[in-house]
Amino acid sequence: MNASDHRSGRKSWASAFDIRLVIAALLAVFGVIILLMGLFGTSQADIDRAGGTNLNTWTGAGLLVAAAVFAVWARLRPVPVADDDANHDDVV
Template identity: 55%
Template sequence: MAEKKKAGAFDIRIVIALLVGIYGVVLTILGITGSAAEVDKAAGININLWGGIGMLVFAALFVLWARLRPIAVADEDSAEQ
């Protein structure tokens, strides 16, 4: 019987969470440091801040999903025998 390993850092969900998380941090910082003129252009909603927070929540959910339901891959050495 082949042994199974977790995909770990090579899980695509972790990569997606990392990319979305980086964009989320950038947008959150832009939302915090943004001017009132930018908020006025968006009908009074600080869209950078809310978009950044939403992206950070999305990234956190992806990491949680990857940790709770890891992908198991067959060990190549055991699978060949």
């Protein structure tokens, strides 16, 4: 089977779907919910269990930063809308 030959002329579907944005979206939603839990829904007992750290606040904030990194990456180096031989190997 000539595996990749027949598709060189095909429009890259990837332009419609960037996994980095999906990851950013999920991490952002998780981040917001967990951060809010950390600010309003974490009891002193919870904080004591984790040795004085409010895990929710830190994790939520960390998730939001990670989400931002993915969003910026996707923004700076978008998936090439390639329908030709412009196969940029450098990015997604």
